[in-house]
Amino acid sequence: MAGVDLPSLSERDRTLFRRRHLGFVFQFFNLLPTLTVLENLLLPLELKGAVGEAEETRARSLLERVGLETRGDAFPDRLSGGEQQRIALARALVHEPDLILADEPTGNLDPETGGRVLDLLDGLVREGGRTLLAVTHSRELADRADRVLQLEHGLVHERVRV
8 A cells, every 4th residue: 555565564664654544434433532522533633743723724624524513622422423423534534544444334323314424424535535445234335335345155256336
């Protein structure tokens, strides 16, 4: 990835590579409960060593994009599941990674909220020219993908579009 031979990197360098190039969207959100929404968004930037005015502006812009611009000072336990997932999406994208890895990004959401989150994720990923690799049971998410690999009976098959 990015022309880097990952197996040849030290553990520390692999960690730094993940920090710079990967964004993660977890099924269970994994927001830190002791941090506000804005602090949760800024965390990947802090880990990357880049938090200044421009980065905070980017984080606030993403909050606006996910429809939660007024919730920056809230703590995660004050948000609904859909709001927490939208914050998790913003957190995965705030440091502008090349690749977003998503594990059942709508698995804990009702169908309506899940559809809105998928619209948002799809738009933010495509707009930024990023790559999304998602693991899902959701037919709706799979139908949006440019390429689908399916695991059946221990074998991987590419699903062909008709």
